[in-house]
Amino acid sequence: MSQKTKIGLFADNHEGGYEKCIARAMQDHSVDLIVGLGDIIDVDNGPGDMIRNLSPFCRTKIPTYVIPGNHESYHTWHEACKFLGLKYPNFHDATRNKIHAFNNLNMLFIPGTERCIEGEFRISNACKSGLHKNGMNHYVTNLKQLKKEILKHKLNLERTILFCHDPPEQTYKNGTDSLINIEDISTYHYSDLIKIKDDEKELYEQEILMGQGSTLVRHFAFSLNLQVILSGHIHRTSAITLDGIDILENQKSKSLLLNPGPANEGNYAIVHVESNGTIQLVNYFRGKVN
Numbered sequence: 700m701s702q703k704t705k706i707g708l709f710a711d712n713h714e715g716g717y718e719k720c721i722a723r724a725m726q727d728h729s730v731d732l733i734v735g736l737g738d739i740i741d742v743d744n745g746p747g748d749m750i751r752n753l754s755p756f757c758r759t760k761i762p763t764y765v766i767p768g769n770h771e772s773y774h775t776w777h778e779a780c781k782f783l784g785l786k787y788p789n790f791h792d793a794t795r796n797k798i799h800a801f802n803n804l805n806m807l808f809i810p811g812t813e814r815c816i817e818g819e820f821r822i823s824n825a826c827k828s829g830l831h832k833n834g835m836n837h838y839v840t841n842l843k844q845l846k847k848e849i850l851k852h853k854l855n856l857e858r859t860i861l862f863c864h865d866p867p868e869q870t871y872k873n874g875t876d877s878l879i880n881i882e883d884i885s886t887y888h889y890s891d892l893i894k895i896k897d898d899e900k901e902l903y904e905q906e907i908l909m910g911q912g913s914t915l916v917r918h919f920a921f922s923l924n925l926q927v928i929l930s931g932h933i934h935r936t937s938a939i940t941l942d943g944i945d946i947l948e949n950q951k952s953k954s955l956l957l958n959p960g961p962a963n964e965g966n967y968a969i970v971h972v973e974s975n976g977t978i979q980l981v982n983y984f985r986g987k988v989n
C-alpha cells in the first residue's frame with residue numbers, strides 16, 4: 700500500500716503578517732506536517748518576532764518543523780525555539796536533529812545559508828559541525844560529515860526529502876535559485892539596463908540569470924541523488940523537475956524542486972508525496988492568502 704503524506708510549506712516570512720491565515724489554510728487542507736524553510740524573521744530584535752510568526756503554526760497542533768535562513772542569529776533562534784518547544788509539543792527545531800522519520804519518509808534538514816558571511820547558521824564543508832572555529836556561537840552544518848553519517852546508517856535515499864533554506868545551485872533559467880523568470884527580463888529588468896553601460900550590462904545580465912543557490916547543497920543533494928528538494932530564500936515561486944522542466948500544479952512527477960514563495964506576500968505550498976518504500980510520485984499546489 701502506498702502512503703500519502705501532505706506537507707504544508709512556508710518560507711521567508713520576514714516582517715510577517717499572513718501567518719494566521721496560512722496556518723488556517725494548511726489546517727483546512729489537512730496537512731500531515733508543516734515545515735518552515737527559514738527567514739522566519741527580518742531584523743533580528745530578539746526572540747519576540749520569531750515566536751509571533753511561528754505560534755500560529757504551532758497552535759494547529761500539526762507537527763511543525765522549522766529551520767533558520769540567513770536572517771536568524773544563533774541566540775535568537777535558540778531562545779525562541781526553547782520557548783516554543785516548551786509550550787507546544789508539536790514544535791520541532793530541525794537544526795539540531797538533521798534526520799527525522801515521518802510516515803515512511805526520511806526528512807533531512809539543512810539550516811542556514813552558504814553565502815552569507817555574517818550568517819550564524821552556516822553551510823560548510825570545511826568546519827567541524829557544532830560551534831564555529833572562531834569560538835563564537837555559530838552553528839555550522841558540515842555537509843561532508845552529514846553525508847558520511849547518512850551513508851554509514853545506510854539511510855534509504857529513495858524515500859528521503861531534503862528541506863533547506865538555500866536552494867541547490869542549478870544551471871536552469873527557470874530554476875528554484877534563479878532570481879527572476881526569464882519572461883520577466885524584457886518587461887522589467889531590461890528597462891533598467893538602458894541606463895547601464897554596455898560592459899556592465901553584460902555582467903548585470905549574467906547576475907540576474909545566474910543561479911543564486913548553494914554549490915555545497917548542490918553537490919550534497921545531487922551526489923546522493925535526492926529527488927525531492929524543498930527550499931526558500933529566493934523570493935519567488937518555482938517548481939521544476941531535476942531536469943529543469945517546469946512542473947504545473949497537480950501534475951505528478953518523480954522529482955520536484957520547489958520554492959513555495961515568500962510568506963510575507965501570503966504564499967505557501969502543499970506538497971503531496973506518495974511512497975511505498977520509495978518515493979513514487981510527488982505533486983503540489985500553491986496557495987496565496989490575503
Ligand SMILES: [Zn+2]
Nearest residue numbers: 711738768932
Ligand atoms: Zn528571505
Ligand SMILES: [Zn+2]
Nearest residue numbers: 738768769932
Ligand atoms: Zn534567505
